[in-house]
Amino acid sequence: MYSANIRRVSRRERKIKRELLNILVYVLVIIFFLPVVWIVLTSMRPEVEVNARPPVWIPSRLVWDSFTTLFQPGHVAGSVPFYSYLRNSLFISLFSTALALTVGTLAGYSFSRFRFAASGQSFIGMMMARSIPGISVSLPLFLLFARAGLIDRIGGMVLVYTAMNIPFTTWLMQGFFKDIPVTLDEAAQIDGCSRWQAFVRINLPLTLPGLAASGIFAFLTSWNEFQIASVITRTPNSKTFPVGLYDFTQQFTMDWRGMCAMSVVMLVPAVVFVLITQKQLIRGLTFGAFK
Amino acid sequence: MTDLSSMSQAKSISVAKTPAGRESFFNRRLPIIMALPAIALVVVIIVIPMIYSFYLSLTNLNLLRPAQTQFVGFDNYMRLFRDSVFWRSFFNTVIFMGVAVNVQFVLGLFMAQLMFRVNRGQGIVRTAIMAPMMFAPVLVGFQFKWFFHDQVGLVNNILYEITGRYQVIPWLVDYPSNLISILIAEIWMSTPFMVIVFMAGLVSLPSEPFEAAAVDGASGWQQFRFITFPLMSPFIYIAMVIRSLDLGRAYDLVRIMTGGGPAHRSEMIWTYTFRLAITNNRFGLGTAMSFITVAVSFVFVIYLFKQLAKSRQEVY
Numbered sequence: 001m002y003s004a005n006i007r008r009v010s011r012r013e014r015k016i017k018r019e020l021l022n023i024l025v026y027v028l029v030i031i032f033f034l035p036v037v038w039i040v041l042t043s044m045r046p047e048v049e050v051n052a053r054p055p056v057w058i059p060s061r062l063v064w065d066s067f068t069t070l071f072q073p074g075h076v077a078g079s080v081p082f083y084s085y086l087r088n089s090l091f092i093s094l095f096s097t098a099l100a101l102t103v104g105t106l107a108g109y110s111f112s113r114f115r116f117a118a119s120g121q122s123f124i125g126m127m128m129a130r131s132i133p134g135i136s137v138s139l140p141l142f143l144l145f146a147r148a149g150l151i152d153r154i155g156g157m158v159l160v161y162t163a164m165n166i167p168f169t170t171w172l173m174q175g176f177f178k179d180i181p182v183t184l185d186e187a188a189q190i191d192g193c194s195r196w197q198a199f200v201r202i203n204l205p206l207t208l209p210g211l212a213a214s215g216i217f218a219f220l221t222s223w224n225e226f227q228i229a230s231v232i233t234r235t236p237n238s239k240t241f242p243v244g245l246y247d248f249t250q251q252f253t254m255d256w257r258g259m260c261a262m263s264v265v266m267l268v269p270a271v272v273f274v275l276i277t278q279k280q281l282i283r284g285l286t287f288g289a290f291k
Numbered sequence: 292m293t294d295l296s297s298m299s300q301a302k303s304i305s306v307a308k309t310p311a312g313r314e315s316f317f318n319r320r321l322p323i324i325m326a327l328p329a330i331a332l333v334v335v336i337i338v339i340p341m342i343y344s345f346y347l348s349l350t351n352l353n354l355l356r357p358a359q360t361q362f363v364g365f366d367n368y369m370r371l372f373r374d375s376v377f378w379r380s381f382f383n384t385v386i387f388m389g390v391a392v393n394v395q396f397v398l399g400l401f402m403a404q405l406m407f408r409v410n411r412g413q414g415i416v417r418t419a420i421m422a423p424m425m426f427a428p429v430l431v432g433f434q435f436k437w438f439f440h441d442q443v444g445l446v447n448n449i450l451y452e453i454t455g456r457y458q459v460i461p462w463l464v465d466y467p468s469n470l471i472s473i474l475i476a477e478i479w480m481s482t483p484f485m486v487i488v489f490m491a492g493l494v495s496l497p498s499e500p501f502e503a504a505a506v507d508g509a510s511g512w513q514q515f516r517f518i519t520f521p522l523m524s525p526f527i528y529i530a531m532v533i534r535s536l537d538l539g540r541a542y543d544l545v546r547i548m549t550g551g552g553p554a555h556r557s558e559m560i561w562t563y564t565f566r567l568a569i570t571n572n573r574f575g576l577g578t579a580m581s582f583i584t585v586a587v588s589f590v591f592v593i594y595l596f597k598q599l600a601k602s603r604q605e606v607y
Contacts, residue, residue: 018410021405021408021409022409022410022411022412024405025402025405025406025409025416026412028402028405029406029416029419029420030419032419032420032422032423032479032482032483033419033420033422035434035438036422038445039434050443051442051443053457054451054452054457055448055451055452103328103329103332104329106325106326106328106329107325107326107328107329107330109325110322110323110325110326111326113322114321114322115322116322116323116326119322119326122326122330124596125333125338126329126330126333127536127592127596128589128592129333129337129338130536131535131536131538131588131589131591131592132337132341132585132588133538133542133561133564133581133584133585133588134539134542135539135542135561135564135565135581135584136341136344136539136564136581136582136584136585137337137340137341139344139347139564139568139569139574139577139578139581140340140341140343140344140347140578141336141340142569143343143347143574144340144343159332159336160336162332162336163332163333163335163336163337164336164337166329166332166333167333168536194315194318195318195321196317196318199321199325220425223427224426224427224428224429224430226427226428226429226543226546227539227542227543227561230546231565231569241427242427242429242430242543245427245429245430245433246429246433246546246547249433249436249547254443256437256443259433259437263430263433263434266427266430267425267426267430270425270426270427271422271425274421274424274425275418278418278421282487282491283491285484285487285488285491285529285533286488286491286492286495286526286529
């Protein structure tokens with residue numbers, strides 16, 4: 001009786017501790033999540049509340065006019081050509097992601113399976129190239145692209161982002177390929193598969209989750225990149241969302257609500273993609289720890 | 292399962308084409324053919340421009356007077372080392388990155404440990420913490436510029452609610468408060484990434500060492516210090532390596548929040564590179580500066596890759 005009592009108390013104590021821990025985590029996560037809520041709320045509140053003093057915390061009502069202003073066809077919101085940015089960003093990100101994924105997957109497989117002259121060095125060299133800050137790469141590209149007629153062109157941006165995404169894609173993909181036992185390749189070759197067939201028929205289908213993860217990383221990198229774009233895009237011909245948002249913030253009259261609306265639009269593709277591929281993303285980030 | 296069926300399929304098709312043991316030129320050279328497009332693109336778009344950039348850094352190229360360009364050797368580098376603004380940007384960067392990475396690491400490990408133990412809503416919590424990872428650095432910069440704005444900023448508004456008095460505190464103008472503001476933005480932006488990697492690491496840890504330690508009466512801290520921490524070291528270094536590949540991302544924050552100013556007070560090596568080369572048109576000097584940013588990145592990456600290799604050997 002007595003001992004049973006003690007056990008019940010300690011169990012309740014443990015339960016309370018658990019709950020306190022839960023609450024602490026919820027609070028911490030809410031602190032990290034709150035800025036997102038604030039941006040979304042601001043984009044939907046009536047204009048007068050944004051600069052109100054004393055501050056208004058909860059919007060009195062939700063309105064959509066900041067979004068409809070952005071999406072009005074032909075409309076230039078506060079000198080920001082929203083549609084051009086959207087078109088350029090989507091086009092550049094999708095194309096460079098597709099290219100980097102193709103090229104990076106091939107290279108990743110090669111580095112995961114074969115040793116050839118200078119293969120190790122090339123691999124490390126590519127990773128070093130990735131760590132060069134965008135601003136440093138953008139300077140010579142600015143001059144070279146001007147000479148090659150690639151400045152302020154979508155094609156030039158696709159090239160740069162493809163090259164920028166290749167090292168990390170290669171790194172991720174070679175990790176995913178290493179997860180597949182080499183014995184599968186060997187078995188396929190004994191059965192008469194060529195090396196190329198072993199890659200296409202055996203390995204590629206098995207790395208679809210890896211492809212998804214690498215694709216998201218490449219897409220997010222291109223979608224969010226600012227440093228290179230800010231130097232080699234000059235006009236709405238090729239300016240991307242991040243550059244557009246930067247221009248937006250440099251105006252004399254600050255349209256905080258409009259900027260928040262633009263931010264929300266910019267966030268949508270990223271959020272959708274990340275939510276869909278969450279699991280693969282986490283695996284992609286951590287596989288390197290095992291290898 | 293699927294691999295077996297595709298294998299037998301492959302067999303029936305390829306046996307006729309290539310006799311065993313003798314492969315076509317394409318398949319013999321496959322390793323290099325597969326790696327070549329990637330290597331070529333990186334060389335053409337990144338490596339060759341960087342070599343050209345190094346040449347430029349040895350000249351006095353000014354974009355306004357390209358005709359007067361002369362070869363000046365290492366003068367640009369010497370000039371930078373005598374430049375007080377350069378040293379200010381250098382120390383700002385070292386302090387900034389030093390504090391940022393350490394805080395992100397400790398906070399990340401702490402939060403991962405807590406989140407790992409949550410028994411209700413762990414999935415939602417993990418998804419919610421990923422939100423900052425979807426933000427473009429420019430977006431983070433804009434958001435925090437607005438939070439720390441002296442007139443309409445969230446921070447000053449909260450202070451108003453607490454104190455009942457409206458004060459216009461120029462967070463982004465005064466010296467250390469502007470660096471601290473950018474630091475908070477950077478920590479907000481990058482900590483969730485560490486949390487996610489560390490949580491994945493904690494999930495993968497074997498349970499036997501902890502059971503053994505519990506039997507031996509090890510305290511919570513001892514278990515963390517002598518079991519969790521060493522076993523986690525590959526994850527710690529992988530997080531650091533990926534983080535260090537993107538050190539220069541802080542540029543976006545600084546550029547949008549303060550532009551490096553006022554009067555170079557929040558200058559970093561990356562913003563100073565942009566200022567010299569693009570704003571001031573002094574391309575030779577700017578490219579020289581850019582190689583200092585490259586050197587800083589390389590030092591971090593090489594060190595961390597070495598640590599990663601070492602930690603893998605120790606654990607496995």
